[in-house]
């Protein structure tokens with residue numbers, strides 16, 4: 001057996017049943033179907049990387065992404081950078097020029113080590129056929145162990161034709177994560193449990209690490225045990241059913257006018273102890289580090305011990321979120337929380353009132369008018385048909401904020417995917433394709449701006465060809481909204497580039513033999529959504545939205561000039 005086939009056999013051993021690839025590594029793809037591995041042939045490597053990302057987030061399995069050397073390899077940088085920052089395990093395989101031609105300016109030869117230095121946890125070139133299995137296992141372990149992330153294996157084209165020696169020693173399946181569920185020492189757990197029980201106004205903040213660890217059930221059990229309110233970050237959205245009386249919604253950069261979180265901010269300001277679970281405490285998740293007063297104490301659970309204490313000094317619980325919370329739960333019981341009933345009542349009353357206030361504001365905003373549909377109306381309509389297991393993927397820009405603020409998780413562990421690693425435009429649609437491949441039973445939606453969708457609308461052809469049924473809702477405001485509004489807000493001026501020309505996205509969809517409809521007035525949206533879902537093909541609903549609509553970002557709560565331009 002040659003190394004190309006040994007690679008397919010090795011991937012199959014790890015449970016890999018699809019790869020995101022446009023033909024590469026060539027001879028591996030030729031034999032992959034024999035090993036039960038389907039090739040997801042994207043149109044661009046950028047988008048293929050975003051598909052891999054969405055797949056890995058939902059499946060909690062490693063995603064395998066492959067590309068040719070040089071120009072194709074360079075297009076993997078943006079998705080790997082997103083995965084690096086968002087802690088998503090992706091194995092990127094680069095088939096590069098022959099080792100016999102190394103450093104001779106071979107066709108498309110490039111320094112891939114330097115290329116991936118900033119966005120890969122681990123990069124190796126393999127050139128000994130007897131070590132292929134060793135390197136494959138090492139690569140997968142580096143991607144899935146500890147804080148998950150992308151890794152790169154570089155395989156020279158002549159190496160791919162060499163005779164391989166398959167290692168009989170290697171039989172383990174490593175393609176899922178978390179790979180190891182590490183826990184802090186018992187004394188740390190006892191110390192944290194005692195602090196939680198003694199706190200007068202504790203708060204849990206659940207980040208994306210809760211989903212990576214499959215720890216949502218444990219978050220909810222702890223919350224219910226102590227009547228502790230739960231706020232999530234954007235990436236942690238869905239850690240708790242957002243209809244629960246103990247759910248505060250998404251805290252961070254979008255707690256302005258219209259959000260229910262706006263009225264619940266005091267739970268952060270007044271908390272005497274905050275349990276941070278799987279969150280980077282980044283700018284978006286902490287409203288630029290303004291949520292908590294200096295005297296707040298923290299306990300921080302994170303698989304990456306270097307994250308603990310980055311922005312807030314904390315009692316350190318370095319470990320897997322699920323296993324660590326389970327250890328805390330094993331130490332605590334209801335009677336450890338003397339104020340439980342009173343706390344529950346206080347939180348439930350506040351969350352019920354905040355939700356009512358948000359609805360009142362949404363009613364005031366209304367559905368919009370002909371040619372200027374309000375995104376809030378679209379969110380309410382979509383929210384009404386979402387089933388608990390359905391998935392919504394948001395593009396960067398306002399789409400992320402509309403999803404975080406106005407859609408509601410309907411189960412513990414519900415998924416809303418947002419490219420919050422780097423917040424790059426274009427990810428929403430291909431990420432949704434990856435999510436659908438990971439969870440075929442779900443209805444999967446992509447909410448995208450017209451600017452962002454243009455980065456990846458070529459993947460409509462791939463979605464149709466590969467029969468990946470997702471529905472894209474395009475917020476067609478004909479502007480780079482966040483950019484233009486931000487410039488106007490802070491600088492009272494905008495540059496020409498943020499006014500876009502008219503584009504008929506429904507026609508683009510139909511040109512790819514997908515479902516495509518234009519919606520111009522609010523009442524057209526619900527029936528169009530119904531038709532899009534009924535149609536067996538992937539679909540696009542191109543909605544002409546109000547170019548004045550802004551999500552409730554914190555920055556719009558300040559008067560212009562008060563916030564820094566850096567907040568853009």
Ligand SMILES: Cc1ncc(C[n+]2csc(CCOP(=O)(O)OP(=O)(O)O)c2C)c(N)n1
Nearest residue numbers: 397398424425449450451452479480481482
């Ligand atoms: C790849 C990339 N390029 C540029 C940006 C900067 N940026 C952030 S939001 C935005 C405007 C996006 O417009 P659109 O997708 O139409 O969404 P809208 O805000 O109008 O809803 C831009 C250009 C980015 N985040 N990512």
Ligand SMILES: [Mg+2]
Nearest residue numbers: 449450479481
């Ligand atoms: Mg736009």
